[in-house]
Amino acid sequence: MTIPEIIGLVSIAVALPFFLSGTVGMLRFPDIFTRLHALTKADNVGLGFLILGLCLQANDWFIVIKLVLIWVLVLIASSASCHLVARRALMKGIRPWTAQ
Amino acid sequence: MDSAMTIILTGFDLLLSATLLWLAWQLLRSTDIFKAIIFFICFGLLMAIAWVRMHAPDVALAEAAIGAGLTGPLFLAALRKMERKQKKERRFDPEEKRDNPDKRWQVRSREASPLMWIVAALTLCFAGLLIRTVWIIPRPLPGLAQQTAAHLGASGVDNAVTAVLLNFRGYDTMLEVMVLLLGAITIWSITHAPFPPRLPDTSPVQKSAVRLLLPLICLTGGYLVWQGAYQTGGAFQGGAVLSAALVLLLISDFLWLPDMHSLPLRMGMVLGPLVFLSMAVLGIITENALLRFPPEQAGAFLLFLEAACAISIGLSLAAFFAGGRPASDLREKPYQTDQPDTEKEGS
Numbered sequence: 001m002t003i004p005e006i007i008g009l010v011s012i013a014v015a016l017p018f019f020l021s022g023t024v025g026m027l028r029f030p031d032i033f034t035r036l037h038a039l040t041k042a043d044n045v046g047l048g049f050l051i052l053g054l055c056l057q058a059n060d061w062f063i064v065i066k067l068v069l070i071w072v073l074v075l076i077a078s079s080a081s082c083h084l085v086a087r088r089a090l091m092k093g094i095r096p097w098t099a100q
Numbered sequence: 101m102d103s104a105m106t107i108i109l110t111g112f113d114l115l116l117s118a119t120l121l122w123l124a125w126q127l128l129r130s131t132d133i134f135k136a137i138i139f140f141i142c143f144g145l146l147m148a149i150a151w152v153r154m155h156a157p158d159v160a161l162a163e164a165a166i167g168a169g170l171t172g173p174l175f176l177a178a179l180r181k182m183e184r185k186q187k188k189e190r191r192f193d194p195e196e197k198r199d200n201p202d203k204r205w206q207v208r209s210r211e212a213s214p215l216m217w218i219v220a221a222l223t224l225c226f227a228g229l230l231i232r233t234v235w236i237i238p239r240p241l242p243g244l245a246q247q248t249a250a251h252l253g254a255s256g257v258d259n260a261v262t263a264v265l266l267n268f269r270g271y272d273t274m275l276e277v278m279v280l281l282l283g284a285i286t287i288w289s290i291t292h293a294p295f296p297p298r299l300p301d302t303s304p305v306q307k308s309a310v311r312l313l314l315p316l317i318c319l320t321g322g323y324l325v326w327q328g329a330y331q332t333g334g335a336f337q338g339g340a341v342l343s344a345a346l347v348l349l350l351i352s353d354f355l356w357l358p359d360m361h362s363l364p365l366r367m368g369m370v371l372g373p374l375v376f377l378s379m380a381v382l383g384i385i386t387e388n389a390l391l392r393f394p395p396e397q398a399g400a401f402l403l404f405l406e407a408a409c410a411i412s413i414g415l416s417l418a419a420f421f422a423g424g425r426p427a428s429d430l431r432e433k434p435y436q437t438d439q440p441d442t443e444k445e446g447s
Binding site: 073076077083084 | 305313
């Protein structure tokens with residue numbers, strides 16, 4: 001195993017807790033805004049680490065470019081859709097949750 | 101290493117199948133339509149993964165793009181219209197009780213009716229018959245894969261799926277494209293699109309995201325059509341991606357859209373079926389058979405055909421979503437019940 005591959009594996013391992021916490025957050029958090037927050041964290045950072053790990057293991061620059069493009073596209077799509085859901089919820093009059 | 105991989109994949113397959121069944125059940129028993137639609141979209145996405153696992157990437161792409169990507173928004177649009185008619189919103193309701201005990205009880209009492217039991221028994225019988233049929237299919241499967249592979253050279257493309265869809269069984273595909281056109285015609289004759297479905301104001305984030313993504317989506321659609329000749333892809337997948345771009349345009353409330361003249365739309369929608377028909381006639385004249393292409397130019401013919409079909413499919417699917425013809429296209433006033441709801445959203 002070469003050093004980039006090991007760094008890649010570590011990076012993928014780092015990504016997994018983000019997805020786990022994102023999922024747990026979406027299931028357990030009290031209201032729509034906090035859930036969105038948990039979900040987009042998994043998308044942005046977790047997927048970033050995952051893509052980084054996969055890039056380090058790829059043996060072709062073309063694949064690296066494709067992977068990074070996927071990450072950028074997911075970033076745009078997830079942040080925009082998260083914003084839209086939150087905005088709509090605010091317009092519907094849903095108040096953000098506060099600890100009593 | 102190999103056996104470990106097999107075990108992991110088998111576990112994944114089992115998990116996937118179980119999740120699909122669970123989603124299907126949740127989808128059917130959900131009393132909240134919005135929830136059911138979300139389950140349907142999730143079902144489509146997981147189904148696409150299942151198709152990938154069955155080594156059918158073409159079907160997976162179509163399922164993801166049409167089954168989950170486009171049918172979901174179609175249902176959502178329909179639900180929105182229903183809600184407008186009933187003046188009742190059931191989404192994002194902070195007061196909604198997730199597990200209304202009354203509702204549950206009603207559902208359960210309905211489940212116990214004799215009709216339910218009869219239907220359940222019939223379904224079980226049918227399932228048993230299906231299982232038996234699968235059981236007695238001779239193995240190895242008597243598929244047509246070998247014949248397809250043997251004649252692939254004459255089709256003009258390297259992708260077996262595209263070869264079957266457009267060349268060997270072009271007749272079926274022609275009718276499918278016609279059915280889409282027929283659907284669009286029907287919708288256009290019934291009603292006009294509720295333009296402008298004005299939200300109070302569209303988010304600037306949405307507009308810039310759509311502006312940013314739109315060229316990329318068009319590029320991807322075109323790429324899918326192009327690569328259909330030798331890889332996974334083709335007119336249906338490319339068309340679905342194009343229609344996704346149009347749907348994004350529709351919901352982003354761009355000002356020029358409602359004022360658009362319908363002639364280019366009509367031309368685009370008819371293009372695919374028209375090209376298909378003229379090729380069919382051409383085949384009769386030159387090759388003495390319906391939809392038969394000269395083998396030397398078959399590749400070019402098929403690419404042209406696919407591009408035309410993709411445009412038609414994209415426009416027709418987007419027309420389904422818009423739910424009618426452009427309002428500027430009407431010669432007479434639309435029915436009163438069809439009037440766009442001017443009531444302010446979120447009030």
